[in-house]
Amino acid sequence: MIKKKESLLFLLPLLFLGVFFYLPLGFLFLFPGGTATLAGPRQIMEVLGDPYYRRVLGFTFAQAALSTGFAVLLGLPGGWFLGRFDFPGRRALLSLCSIPFVLPSLLVVLGFVLFFGNNGYLNRFLQSLTGLREPPLKILYSLRAVILAHGFYNFPVIIRCTAAACRNLSPSRRRAAASLGAGKPGVFWTVTLRELISPLLSGAMMVFLLCFMSFSVILVLGGGPRYSTLEVEIYRLARLSLDFPQAAALGFWGTACTLLMRGISLRLQKKAAVISEGGGSPPEALRPSGGILMGVYFFFCAVFVLGPLVSILVNSFQTLPSRGAGAAFTLRHYRELFGGGALGGLTINALGNSLFFGLATALLVMPAACLAAFGTAGEKNRLGRELLFMLPSGVSSVLLGLGYLRLRSLLSPGPALGRIFILAAHVILAFPFVLRHIAGGIRSLPPRLSEAASVLGASGTDLFFSVRLPLIKGTLFSALVFAFCLSLGEINTVLLLAPRNFNTLPLVMYRLIGAHNFYAACVPGVLLMALSGLAFWAMDKTAEGKIERSF
Amino acid sequence: MKDHFNPEGGLTIRDLRYSRGDFHLQVDLSLSKGSLNCLLGPSGCGKTTLLNLIAGFVPPQGGEILLGGRDLTLLPPHRRRVGVVFQDYALFPHLDVLHNVLYGIKRRFPSLPAPRQIARAREYLDLVRLSGWDKRSVESLSGGEKQRVALARALAPEPELLLLDEPLSALDAGLRVSLRREIARIQAETSLLALYVTHDQEEALSLSDELFLMNRGRILQGGRPEEVYRRPGSLFAASFLGxxxxxxxxxxxxxxxxxxxxxxxxxxxxxxxxxxxxxxxxxxxxxxxxxxxxxxxxxxxxxxxxxxxxxxxxxxxxxxxxxxxxxxxxxxxxxxxxxxxxxxxxxxxxxxxxxxxxxxx
CATH class of the missing domain: 2.40.50.140 (Nucleic acid-binding proteins)
Structure with a gap:
């Protein structure tokens, strides 16, 4: 009896997804507006026939592949160091590596401009070193910039995967191979590599997906139509050309690719989990020579990863008194938080909005995801339901925003509607990740504990509150914080749906960057950074913050 | 709580059936009150499944389970008054030792004032010789200590039947023998009907009032350990035991x-x-x-x-x-x-x- 009631609970989140996800997308594809009445098979196929869009699709894959390759190259040594050796600060470094999951991409963009830009810190440092007049590194607004930015902000993911894989290497399997006659290279090829490859591929796939769906990095750092990806192209079509059918058709292909890759990613994760079973290598002590190598490696990582972030902080206190002059210290941007100047009080308003939307997203998505997770957890044939729930993870935020735009054009557009849509979009976007995170937590509960509690007299809600809930408290909290972070840094749907005079921190940043007012853009950047940092700290505290498992 | 303690309480299982794939379990079993019974069989013979059926974790496909005249067959686990000691202890990691033991007491005797509940929990911790361990976290305990807590936790709500699922198999040899004697002592002190599942012959022979041999989902023979040992009823019984x-x-x-x-x-x-x-x-x-x-x-x-x-x-x-x-x-x-x-x-x-x-x- 109890079972039946429990399994009906999942209908509630399903209803929510139906109204705010399946309905707008269905509308977008069935009635895309414009001359076409249907972004049906014809339009969808035609888009592929267009050489321009084919090139966009190709470039999307190419830049993701290059970025992933770069991230793997950067991350492998770090993962090896962190996985194989024990040294002070190891844990701290490992937990720092999950920063990319909470860091808003627009911060990456801004930091990148300030640090790697023609007039950025790196170039100025190199100029002072070499005495050159021209900046030696012209990186910005090119494919290189995109790949560097993606690489630098995703390689920590590779570090974590590699470190975990190294830690899970099975010494007895290695010894078995050696006792059966395999030499050192033989052991590496036949055992170690087999054990490393799956987790590594799974991490690489995750990075590939993040780069494939990346938006603001391409939009700003790519610097123009030459480097347009699917996401950016859909945005341009919808926002600038108002060509909804074409955008929807492109979105269809983006979704298809993403879902396919998510499927592959899930398989790889399962495989990696199977391989890591029964392993476990205790870390070794680090030799001094290795220590120096590692020190150099992590020093450069710190410079290139933290450098851009520190630049944002430093620049937020600076201003250019006149063109060509050096930067001077100022608190002006912070004073302008409260009114006047370039920011004109925008930021404090945006801060309020960002906080509100972040909290509201977190608070709305949690009950929905919890109901869905508990509703599907006990079921044997849950594939269908899980698919329904996980589909939003295959749809890009731009496409979802587009769906809302289309829906709005059919409703009477009030000023409140945009905000509701933004909130709904954030909830929908966070939902699959939060759901996966919680479901993973539930799955890791030993079933014996529930049985033990039930023979001791607990049942139903009592069982839930006395055993299951306390045990996944940490998971729930990190899921909550994760949802907050996703909403905090989200800009795609905000760009598409924000009503006039509506701002969030990333949106203010985006506008100031667009106006090349980098110094002022640093202030919302610092606020965003502080909030993300706080969230990251809170998540790290709960120890169960293994967010990457949810991707 | 009116019929809580039933002195006539034996366990009767009639034609209990359960199938999964090509595994078929069919069991008739009768245990007399206050006795310590062992269920012995090779791995995969269905002894844990039988335990799960009696505890109510798995629904049977036929037959009935009677405990002291009460029909358990359709009752959910939390209303069966059956205590279980698990092989992997299944202690609640978020609760300390005392609260693990209190868990069942609170639910079986909700109207008892809190100090009395705690006193009762302490009695059972005394019984398993863990007095004064109240505030210890269960993660910090050794395997043997965990199993003592698990035993106290299972006994504290005063079940009418105690099920033990290979409770000692995760422990090393010396500890197994001493804890085995402890379990026998506690069972004798509480004169609680117990069914102890094991694949360890020595454990089964030394502990049981009655020993039941199980193979391929059936109970092949039951009786006093000497009887089963001296007079095996089948080729399997003869070759499996001793x-x-x-x-x-x-x-x-x-x-x-x-x-x-x-x-x-x-x-x-x-x-x-x-x-x-x-x-x-x-x-x-x-x-x-x-x-x-x-x-x-x-x-x-x-x-x-x-x-x-x-x-x-x-x-x-x-x-x-x-x-x-x-x-x-x-x-x-x-x-x-x-x-x-x-x-x-x-x-x-x-x-x-x-x-x-x-x-x-």
Whole structure:
């Protein structure tokens, strides 16, 4: 009896997804507006026939592949160091590596401009070193910039995967191979590599997906139509050309690719989990020579990863008194938080909005995801339901925003509607990740504990509150914080749906960057950074913050 | 709480059925009140499944379970008043030792004032000799200590039946023996009906008031441990519990004799289901005694065998002698100090200890 009631609970989140996800997308594809009445098979196929869009699709894959390759190259040594050796600060470094999951991409963009830009810190440092007049590194607004930015902000993911894989290497399997006659290279090829490859591929796939769906990095750092990806192209079509059918058709292909890759990613994760079973290598002590190598490696990582972030902080206190002059210290941007100047009080308003939307997203998505997770957890044939729930993870935020735009054009557009849509979009976007995170937590509960509690007299809600809930408290909290972070840094749907005079921190940043007012853009950047940092700290505290498992 | 303690409370299981794939369980079982019963069988024989059925974790496909006259068959686990001690302890990691034990008390006796509940929990911690461990986190305990907490937790709500699912198999040998005695002591003190599942023969033989042998989803034999050991009811029972020697041949029901393949006629005790035809003669390694050349190998209360020594195995208190007889290989067990007779090697087995089983596999 109890079972039946429990399994009906999942209908509630399903209803929510139906109204705010399946309905707008269905509308977008069935009635895309414009001359076409249907972004049906014809339009969808035609888009592929267009050489321009084919090139966009190709470039999307190419830049993701290059970025992933770069991230793997950067991350492998770090993962090896962190996985194989024990040294002070190891844990701290490992937990720092999950920063990319909470860091808003627009911060990456801004930091990148300030640090790697023609007039950025790196170039100025190199100029002072070499005495050159021209900046030696012209990186910005090119494919290189995109790949560097993606690489630098995703390689920590590779570090974590590699470190975990190294830690899970099975010494007895290695010894078995050696006792059966395999030499050192033989052991590496036949055992170690087999054990490393799956987790590594799974991490690489995750990075590939993040780069494939990346938006603001391409939009700003790519610097123009030459480097347009699917996401950016859909945005341009919808926002600038108002060509909804074409955008929807492109979105269809983006979704298809993403879902396919998510499927592959899930398989790889399962495989990696199977391989890591029964392993476990205790870390070794680090030799001094290795220590120096590692020190150099992590020093450069710190410079290139933290450098851009520190630049944002430093620049937020600076201003250019006149063109060509050096930067001077100022608190002006912070004073302008409260009114006047370039920011004109925008930021404090945006801060309020960002906080509100972040909290509201977190608070709305949690009950929905919890109901869905508990509703599907006990079921044997849950594939269908899980698919329904996980589909939003295959749809890009731009496409979802587009769906809302289309829906709005059919409703009477009030000023409140945009905000509701933004909130709904954030909830929908966070939902699959939060759901996966919680479901993973539930799955890791030993079933014996529930049985033990039930023979001791607990049942139903009592069982839930006395055993299951306390045990996944940490998971729930990190899921909550994760949802907050996703909403905090989200800009795609905000760009598409924000009503006039509506701002969030990333949106203010985006506008100031667009106006090349980098110094002022640093202030919302610092606020965003502080909030993300706080969230990251809170998540790290709960120890169960293994967010990457949810991707 | 009116019928909480039922002195008539035995467990009766009638035609309990459960199938999954090609595994079929069908069990009839009756346990008398206050007894400690062991369920012994090879892994995969269905003993844990039977336990799960009795605890209510798995619904049966037929039959009924009665505990002290109450029909448990359709009750959910939390209303069965059955305590379970799990192999992997299943302690609640978010609760300390005291609160693990309190968990069941709070739910079974909700109207009891909190201090009384705590006092009761402490009583049970005393019983398992963990007084003063209240505030310890369960993660910090050793395996043996965890199992004591688990035992106290299972006993504290005063169940009518205690199920123990291989509770000691995760512990090392020495601890297993001492904790086994502890469990026997506590069961005797509480005179609680208990069903103890194990695959460890020594555990089963030493603990049980009654021992039940299980194989392939059926209970094959039950009874006092000596009885089951001395009078196994089937070839499986004979070979699974303790050491066994088998000699192939033909049984003759009328004469009560056994004609070996080598053509000798031996005396044999009938076993249940004993019929004339191909069969096996069974005796335990410790039942044979070395002797000199017998005067009349065909007569008397013993069966005599001429043997050649193949090798000996030293096992501390005793020695195993691997012998080859006309009837095939045989293993005998004798005290380590015992000397072999001079000359021709013979041994004798009391006819009362030779059981005949029909069938040869």
């Amino acid at each position: 050491g066994a020697n088998f000699i192939t041949g033909r049984l003759d029901q009328g004469e009560g004799t056994f004609l070996t393949d080598a053509g000798r006629r031996l005396g044999v005790c009938p076993s249940p289901g004993f019929v004339s035809g191909p069969g096996r003669l069974f005796f335990r390694p410790e039942d044979g005694r070395f002797c000199g050349l017998p005067e009349n190998p065909e007569a008397g209360d013993f069966n005599y065998f001429k043997a050649r020594l193949v090798k000996t195995e030293f096992l501390g208190a005793f020695r195993l002698f691997h012998l080859l007889t006309e009837e095939g290989p045989v293993i005998l067990q004798a005290p380590a100090g015992e000397a072999l007779p001079e000359g021709e090697l013979w041994f004798k087995v009391p006819r009362l200890c030779c059981l005949g089983f029909s069938g040869q596999d």
